[in-house]
Amino acid sequence: MATHLSTGELNTEPVTGAPGAQTPAEEKPWPSRGRAWYAVFMFALVLCVNFLDRGILPLLVVPIKRDLGLTDTQISLLMGFAFVMFYVILGLPIARLVDRSSRRRIMAIGVALWSGATALCGLANTFVQLFLARVGVGVGEACVGPATYSMLADLFPREQLARAVSVLNFGFIAGIGLSAIMGGAVIGALEHLPPVVLPFIGVLRSWQLTFLVVGIPGLLVALLMDTVVEPVRRDLAAAGVGAVAGGRSIPIRDVVRYLWTNRAVYGPMYGALALQSIPSQGAISWGPTFFIRVHHWTPRHVGLAFGTVVLLVAPFALMAGGLLAERLMKRGYNDANLRVQLLAICLWIPGAALMPMMPTPTLALTAFGVSLFFAMMAPGPQNAALQSVTPNRMRGQATALFLFVFNIVGFGCGPTVIALITDFVFHDDTRVGSALTLATAILGPLSAWALFLGLKPYGRLIAATAGKH
Numbered sequence: 001m002a003t004h005l006s007t008g009e010l011n012t013e014p015v016t017g018a019p020g021a022q023t024p025a026e027e028k029p030w031p032s033r034g035r036a037w038y039a040v041f042m043f044a045l046v047l048c049v050n051f052l053d054r055g056i057l058p059l060l061v062v063p064i065k066r067d068l069g070l071t072d073t074q075i076s077l078l079m080g081f082a083f084v085m086f087y088v089i090l091g092l093p094i095a096r097l098v099d100r101s102s103r104r105r106i107m108a109i110g111v112a113l114w115s116g117a118t119a120l121c122g123l124a125n126t127f128v129q130l131f132l133a134r135v136g137v138g139v140g141e142a143c144v145g146p147a148t149y150s151m152l153a154d155l156f157p158r159e160q161l162a163r164a165v166s167v168l169n170f171g172f173i174a175g176i177g178l179s180a181i182m183g184g185a186v187i188g189a190l191e192h193l194p195p196v197v198l199p200f201i202g203v204l205r206s207w208q209l210t211f212l213v214v215g216i217p218g219l220l221v222a223l224l225m226d227t228v229v230e231p232v233r234r235d236l237a238a239a240g241v242g243a244v245a246g247g248r249s250i251p252i253r254d255v256v257r258y259l260w261t262n263r264a265v266y267g268p269m270y271g272a273l274a275l276q277s278i279p280s281q282g283a284i285s286w287g288p289t290f291f292i293r294v295h296h297w298t299p300r301h302v303g304l305a306f307g308t309v310v311l312l313v314a315p316f317a318l319m320a321g322g323l324l325a326e327r328l329m330k331r332g333y334n335d336a337n338l339r340v341q342l343l344a345i346c347l348w349i350p351g352a353a354l355m356p357m358m359p360t361p362t363l364a365l366t367a368f369g370v371s372l373f374f375a376m377m378a379p380g381p382q383n384a385a386l387q388s389v390t391p392n393r394m395r396g397q398a399t400a401l402f403l404f405v406f407n408i409v410g411f412g413c414g415p416t417v418i419a420l421i422t423d424f425v426f427h428d429d430t431r432v433g434s435a436l437t438l439a440t441a442i443l444g445p446l447s448a449w450a451l452f453l454g455l456k457p458y459g460r461l462i463a464a465t466a467g468k469h
Contacts, residue, residue: 028232035229036155040164042221042228043148044171046111049218050141052179053118054083056214057134059183059299061289063191063207064130072429074127076419079285082134083141084412090142091404103147108225110143115218122211123201154231170315177311184303186213191299255394259401265389265461266398268454269338270405273382276345276447277410279440280375282418283352287368290433295361309369314376321377325384335459337385342451344378349444356433389461 030036057064061075098106117136124130148168156164190206190213197203204212259266288306291297297305321340328336351371358364390398421435422428 030157031155031229031231036164039151039155039228040167040171042224043152043168044174045221045224046107046144046148047168047171048175048178049111049115049221050144051175052183052214053114053137053218054141055176055179056118056183056187056210057121058285058288059180059187059303060207060210062292062299063205067205067207068125068127068130070127072419072422072432073416076285076415078127078130078134079415080281080412081416082131083138084407086135086139086142090139091146094142094146098146098150102230103151104225104228104230106143107147107228108222110140110147111218111225112140112222113143114138114140115215115222116140117215118218119212119215122204122208122215124208125202151228151231154234155229169318173310173314173318177307177309177314180303180307180310182303182307183210183214184298184300184307186210187303188298188300255398258391258394259398262389262457262461264457265454268450268452268458269382269386270402272341272345272447272450272454273402274405274409275443275450277406278414278417279352279436279443280348281410281414282439283355283371283436285415286418286432286436290356290436291361291364293430294356294433295364297361305365306368309365309372313369313373317373317376318380320373322380324377325381333459334462335455337381337388338451338455338458340381341378341385342448342455344374344381345444345448345451348374348378349440349448352444353437353440356436385458389458389465 031039057079064070065072065075094106114137117133117140120133120136121130124133149165152164152168187206187210190209193206193209195203195205196209288299288302291302291305292299321344324343325336325340328339333339348371351367351374355364355367355371358367386398386402418432418435418439421438422432425438426434
């Protein structure tokens with residue numbers, strides 16, 4: 001999901017002070033284009049390592065389940081709940097630390113933490129040990145998002161910021177695709193090796209070696225973060241640090257009051273996200289396992305196929321969603337952003353539900369590609385819809401709640417919902433595809449219905465607040 005920044009309002013009042021006072025941050029020159037874009041490249045590289053470490057587990061479900069004697073439900077907890085538990089709890093404290101400390105160092109520490117935790121997954125011999133190591137991956141990754149977007153706002157002027165964020169989002173897509181391909185290649189290279197015996201550690205199986213190998217690049221990237229410039233902090237007055245009285249943060253009670261007053265708008269947006277994220281995140285977590293169990297593909301084959309489809313489909317889908325929303329806006333549709341999201345969900349449902357029912361892996365992969373295209377049309381308009389109806393100084397907190405819903409419900413619960421259906425409804429781990437179909441068929445239409453209910457209230461609020469936000 002693409003993430004939108006709100007950089008606040010600049011302090012346009014002249015700055016006065018005693019002779020010899022330091023030059024205000026807003027008057028200092030911006031970093032050179034080379035330094036700024038190098039930072040974007042490094043942030044994209046961090047994302048690639050992020051998704052390599054985060055996404056390797058779904059490719060290793062079969063050997064981990066076999067060697068540790070786990071159920072699908074336990075595997076789902078490793079995929080989701082273990083990862084988001086401290087990610088969500090520590091998100092706000094780390095974000096506050098980002099606002100006053102070296103963001104470059106926080107990112108470096110975060111990358112090193114999650115990479116080290118990924119390597120520790122390779123030393124786990126029990127469910128509890130693996131669970132705790134996955135918690136460490138989540139703790140490390142909680143450091144990166146706030147620091148990345150905070151630095152971007154100080155690396156690029158406001159008129160160039162959207163382009164920088166767009167490039168970063170393409171890095172996000174490349175990270176997902178390349179990490180699947182690279183992860184599958186590493187597994188393929190190691191899966192036929194005999195167990196390795198290390199002093200004081202004991203026998204390491206091929207899946208454990210995979211965790212150790214994929215954790216190493218992140219440690220190198222953490223060291224490379226020292227080459228990124230720490231930009232001067234800007235817009236301090238807009239953040240309430242300067243003398244502008246109107247720049248103070250809005251109290252959380254006022255934000256809650258605004259959201260509640262406009263619950264007919266925000267309720268459908270948050271509700272649709274929660275409902276749709278369960279089957280979509282469930283498919284991301286269990287899709288590779290479906291191809292391995294049902295179509296007997298190897299992890300290497302799955303990683304190559306999934307990564308290639310993501311790289312070929314997702315960028316065009318992101319552009320298509322944004323362009324369609326812009327066209328509808330020009331035609332006078334106040335609800336354009338929400339309308340495109342609703343259309344995307346309705347078109348996503350058939351492909352996502354039919355993918356596990358396809359008789360051949362080629363047809364299943366084709367259905368996955370079609371559903372992915374429509375799913376990736378939604379993030380741009382979805383985020384734009386939220387920003388468009390939210391007052392400027394409430395956007396950060398409203399977005400934080402939006403991401404909280406996505407992480408807790410989607411990433412945290414999605415994999416477990418699919419596993420529970422597999423274990424307790426179908427009682428057969430080869431029916432994981434049926435669980436994906438059932439979850440999509442039930443929750444997908446409910447998500448679309450929630451958005452439909454929000455169309456008119458959203459359009460009215462857009463019209464009423466035109467030019468005010």
